[in-house]
Amino acid sequence: MNPQYQERIEVMHFHDWARSVLGRLPYVADQDTYDALLGEKVLAALQQRPDADCWDSILVDEAHTFTREWFLCCVAGLKDPENGDLVVVSDGNQSLYKRAKFTWKSVGIKAQGRRTMKLAQNYRNTKEILDAAWTVVKKTDQDLTDDATFSTVEPEAALRQGLRPMLYHANTKAKAVDIAVEQVQRLVMLGYSPSDIAILYRYKPKKDTALFDSMLQRIQALSLPLYWVTESQETKVNYSARRPGVRVITTLSSLGLEFKVVLLLRVEQFEDCFDTDLDIRLLARRQLYVATTRAQNKLHLIAGGMLL
Numbered sequence: 001m002n003p004q005y006q007e008r009i010e011v012m013h014f015h016d017w018a019r020s021v022l023g024r025l026p027y028v029a030d031q032d033t034y035d036a037l038l039g040e041k042v043l044a045a046l047q048q049r050p051d052a053d054c055w056d057s058i059l060v061d062e063a064h065t066f067t068r069e070w071f072l073c074c075v076a077g078l079k080d081p082e083n084g085d086l087v088v089v090s091d092g093n094q095s096l097y098k099r100a101k102f103t104w105k106s107v108g109i110k111a112q113g114r115r116t117m118k119l120a121q122n123y124r125n126t127k128e129i130l131d132a133a134w135t136v137v138k139k140t141d142q143d144l145t146d147d148a149t150f151s152t153v154e155p156e157a158a159l160r161q162g163l164r165p166m167l168y169h170a171n172t173k174a175k176a177v178d179i180a181v182e183q184v185q186r187l188v189m190l191g192y193s194p195s196d197i198a199i200l201y202r203y204k205p206k207k208d209t210a211l212f213d214s215m216l217q218r219i220q221a222l223s224l225p226l227y228w229v230t231e232s233q234e235t236k237v238n239y240s241a242r243r244p245g246v247r248v249i250t251t252l253s254s255l256g257l258e259f260k261v262v263l264l265l266r267v268e269q270f271e272d273c274f275d276t277d278l279d280i281r282l283l284a285r286r287q288l289y290v291a292t293t294r295a296q297n298k299l300h301l302i303a304g305g306m307l308l
Contacts (some may be wrong), residue, residue, distance in 0.1 A: 008058055014070055018042045021049075021077075034089035035099075039069025046076040053077045062256055063090035067099055071107040081108065103205035124258055126162035129299050133292040136273070136285050165292070173208060173266065176304030177215045182262050183300055184246055185222055187261055194224045198247035200291050202269040229253065251291040262295035268305040 019025050021042050028034040033125070046054070054198050060066065066074075071088075078084030086109065122130050170176040182197060187197055202248055204212050220226050227245030229244035230236050230253050247259060272284040 008086055014066065018073075021045050024093045035067045036069050039067055039073055042073045043076055046073060051079045057087070059087045061089050061090070063088045065255070068102040068107055071102075071109060075108040088233065122158045124296055125158055125162045125293055126297060127158040128162055128164045129295050130158045130293065132299070133289050136292070137289045142166050151179045155235035162297055165295075165301060167267075167301045167303070169303045173211060173304035176266060176302050177211055177218075179302050180265050181215060181218045181222075184219055184224070184304075187298075188222075190223060192261060193244075194246045196225075197263070198257075198259035198261070198294065199256070199263045199265055200248060200249060200251050200254055200294065201265045202251050202287070202291075216248065236286045252286055254294045255290055258294055258296055260296050261298040261300070262292070263302060264291050265302050266305075267301045 005308075010017075015025065015038075018038055018041075019297045022045055026038065026041055028037055055077050056079055058077055060071075060074055063071075074086060075081050075084075078086060088109065088111070125133070130292040155284035168176070168179045170179055184194075184197055184199070188194060201212075216226055216228065227243050227247050228235065229239055229247055234251055249257075251264075267288075270284055272280050273280045273288060275284065292301075
């Protein structure tokens with residue numbers, strides 16, 4: 001980046017931006033209403049802020065994670081809310097949270113005609129990984145096509161080809177862990193850096209704590225560095241791409257990241273991809289799509305129980 005621009009560009013999460021505007025974040029016990037309340041407080045503060053202290057341009061990446069109130073804040077944060085430079089980048093396939101629907105017009109964003117662009121080319125995944133991932137969210141029924149704001153865009157092409165994803169179906173959760181450890185060892189022997197490898201898991205039940213901990217210990221026993229990104233809220237917030245080690249991270253927290261190899265552990269946890277409830281089915285499929293598309297070169301799906 002040109003040094004003369006670097007000092008004038010700020011890059012931060014919405015919550016960090018909110019803290020910079022408010023001075024401190026509000027405490028709300030009810031997490032279901034926190035995002036909306038936070039947006040309302042930031043919006044009120046921005047509306048009282050002098051234009052000179054606002055921003056010339058705002059770029060919203062991963063916009064599908066934003067609420068309606070947050071977009072109102074982005075518009076209000078511009079020096080010229082009516083004609084200012086606001087760029088919004090989103091992917092409806094990666095909209096992982098259930099929130100109230102809204103239109104761009106309702107939040108003051110002009111998203112019509114030439115002001116919109118669909119980016120369909122995929123630069124991250126191989127064709128084989130992308131094809132497998134797309135089968136999860138492709139338009140096979142109407143539940144995946146009803147969000148006009150964050151619409152789904154079918155990727156048209158991947159620039160690279162590679163190996164097809166592998167599915168390992170173990171009979172037990174313990175055997176699934178065995179497979180994960182064995183694959184990590186094998187990948188390192190093939191020349192992959194530990195930092196290139198990520199083990200993704202959807203959630204860790206308390207009853208599986210000992211088994212999960214044993215997996216971490218066995219990887220470290222191979223004299224490999226380990227980076228459990230989602231060990232705590234603090235480690236998750238302070239994620240560093242420069243820190244060495246095999247990544248261990250939840251599927252939700254992997255949004256926005258990419259790794260040369262992904263081992264998706266306990267894929268049977270996504271059984272709600274076939275739930276009878278439309279919203280549950282939709283969110284589960286998108287979470288699975290995000291998890292599989294974190295893989296740049298190789299994808300290994302490891303099941304430790306019954307698959308539907």
